[in-house]
Amino acid sequence: MKALEHPNSSTLVSKAIMGALRLSACTLVISCNAMAQIAGNFYLDKSVFARGEPVVLHFQVTNNGSRSVNILQADPYSFCSGYEITVSPDLTGSTGEPSCPKSFAGDCLSSDTALGSGATKTEDILLNYEHQVNKPGDYEVEAVRRLPYADARVKYFEGPQENIEVRTKLYFLIDPNSSAGPASLQSFVNQLHAQSSEKRREAARTLASLAPPALENILITFADNQEFRQFAPLAFHRLNTPRSMAAMAELLTKTQPGTYEHMTSADYLAQSGDIQWFPLLREVARNNARISNYVTDAAELGGEKMLPTLIDLLKSPDKEFTRMNAITGLGYTHTRDAVPILIELLRNPDQNVVEYTEAALRILTHHSSSANPSRTLVSDYPRWSQWWPREGATAPIYKSNNCADVTPLP
Known part of the structure; x- marks a missing residue:
């Protein structure tokens, strides 16, 4: 996984973060190799990003079994997708009863999609969308995915379901000496006119x-x-x-x-x-x-x-x-x-x-x-x-x- 690898030539990631990266690798292996027909893992494309650059978190799920399954499908930015993602310094660390009012989720649309034997599916989540990750410095990502699945031979919402839960900590750095200029974002401007909605x-x-x-x-x-x-x-x-x-x-x-x-x-x-x-x-x-x-x-x-x-x-x-x-x-x-x-x-x-x-x-x-x-x-x-x-x-x-x-x- 690229997020856990770091080129020896780079000196941008602090020693504390590098130590945490090694610890994160252990945590990820434990969470992703649970005894289940499907397995999942989170990863980043790299560990150092320029200011103003998209930081995309990927979740990959693989069917390791011999039979097809149906897995939950929902907008990854909605609460019913099963994702819980926090990015420091958003973490407050409060240990008591918080004074801030709590919000409650409502309904959202979800369905299911087939995942054949040996097949893999990847979802992308833009961390910049719901988190402020534009300032230079070190960031920690706590990512959780609870993903229900069912045998493809039965109707997903009517038959019995099993669940996996994947928990991971990842780390990245926003480089204070590098910025994403307009030219590097031109591909997204062009994509505004793509055929695919x-x-x-x-x-x-x-x-x-x-x-x-x-x-x-x-x-x-x-x-x-x-x-x-x-x-x-x-x-x-x-x-x-x-x-x-x-x-x-x-x-x-x-x-x-x-x-x-x-x-x-x-x-x-x-x-x-x-x-x-x-x-x-x-x-x-x-x-x-x-x-x-x-x-x-x-x-x-x-x-x-x-x-x-x-x-x-x-x-x-x-x-x-x-x-x-x-x-x-x-x-x-x-x-x-x-x-x-x-x-x-x-x-x-x-x-x-x-x-x-x-x-x-x-x-x-x-x-x-x-x-x-x-x-x-x-x-x-x-x-x-x-x-x-x-x-x-x-x-x-x-x-x-x-x-x-x-x-x-x-």
Whole structure:
């Protein structure tokens, strides 16, 4: 496997990384030679990459048995594909109950595909797409694949299935002395016009993920291309120029609420920290208050400026969605004034209100009234109402993305 090999002439990989590479080889052999009809392994093409170069992780699965099998087939970037991939420095290493809100996966499409005896299938995953790997330095990849398979003689989703699980650690370096220039990416520009729709989409994904400034004119056109539009928000975010961010705002006004492009554009505008986009996000939140992402995006960017809108949304007759989203939004404001509002909400007899309020308070204060923050079943208004006057003036107030362990109230 090329990722575990390193030419003797290269001095770019640190000794610590080289030692880890040797350790990784042992881990990989153990995980890939389990007693199963099919076996899998992860690998990289090389261990040193230039800045701005695509870093592609490959997963290869082989049928070592004498009979054909059907294996799961799904978009490798979707949760139902069975992949779990983390890239340092994305790893947080938190050991307690994190304060950051958890996301939950929904439905996604999957099917099966045949893998004959002795056959091999390889899937490619562009690490640049979901991870920031553009800065020079050493990176660690933790890759897991859980892959179910079944005898090809029975229907895949109806018959019994077996599973393999492959776990691997790989390492690579982004070379600070080397950059991928526009000429090296021209093949992806050409691939935008390939006959295969799959190749066109992968080219668009790659260019959006890398977002080279020299190709800004091409990337801006993604917003008006139905086939590439889903990659436009990422391209604009990674470009991060006044022109690209203005194009992001325009995309938000032109696309339908609830679509991937609309929601992702709102997310990235909120993450920009540029207050000029707050009026737009506030308007989107008001008009789509039943969708929590829009409310939290406006709260994240606007902070205390969003409080009047959130207070209005708390009065909405829609108790199931709008009110709950307003409570969650308070947790995203990163403002001290939101805490007493939330504490008063703990007096509400509605258990859903209490649970959402406790979650918002955890985000803002990194405190919980329960020793087990994920299982707050009753309101502990007295403890919060006593703690805040005593320590509220000096207690740290956190941003929603400032994940840390939650501690019980004293």
